[in-house]
Amino acid sequence: MTDIESGGKIRTTSEATDRGFAHGHHGMKLSSAAAIVALVVTAAVAVAALVVGAVALQKSVAQETATDGVMVHMTAGPEEQHRVLMALSMANRMANMGKDVIVFCDVDCPPLMAKSAEDFAVEAFEGNVTKDDLLGRLLAKGVPIHVCPGCLTKHGLSMEDVRDGVNEVDANEFFAFTDGRMLHFDY
Structure with a gap:
């Protein structure tokens, strides 16, 4: 062309x-x-x-299919026995309901996790159940209980002083203990 x-x-x-x-x-x-x-x-x-x-x-x-999780954050020490028993009781209730539960102890609470810690009950509190009984129930259910090592040191204790089944805090477990939503109770 x-x-x-x-x-x-x-x-x-x-x-x-x-x-x-x-x-x-x-x-x-x-x-x-x-x-x-x-x-x-x-x-x-x-x-x-x-x-x-x-x-x-x-x-x-x-x-x-995910189970919702509950973190019970305990800061109360031996002078606030009602708060301590409320926290442990709430953790047991949630575990009994099929929730994933984790307990974290810091500030003044770690001495309560020591092998030598005194047991106590508060009158008219769930049939006079004791701190050690509630801790034992949680541990028997496989509920992880963690303490802050720095807070233990502040109170003159170390991980060797802590009762069996209670472990040093692992921040990764705060996110890994449940697949569902996480509810946080602070005592």
Whole structure:
């Protein structure tokens, strides 16, 4: 084809494509390339939608089967026996309800976890149940009980002084002890 004004040859799309194939170039029409790109983009979007849907479904199933957790944070010491028994009693109630429970003792509470700590009961408190009885129930249920080692040191104690089953705090366990929501009781 010849351009009338300049006298030069103008190639049509099919001539250019045919010439490209003859020289080993695999050119293609713009509409074919656009169609392939559109197909690839559509496939990528579909795969992304499937992945997002699968993750959402997995999260939904996990939330439906997850047990809610309860952290009981104990700061009260031996001079506040009612608060101590309330905390241990709440931890036992929640464990009995099937909740994941963790007990964390710091500030003035760690001496109560010592092997040599005095046991006590408060009159008219759940049938005169004692601190040691409530701790024993929690430990028998596998409820993790942790103490702050710095707080133990403040009170002249070390981890060797702590009763069996009570461990040094592990901050990672605060997030790992439950898969559901976490409720926090502070005593």
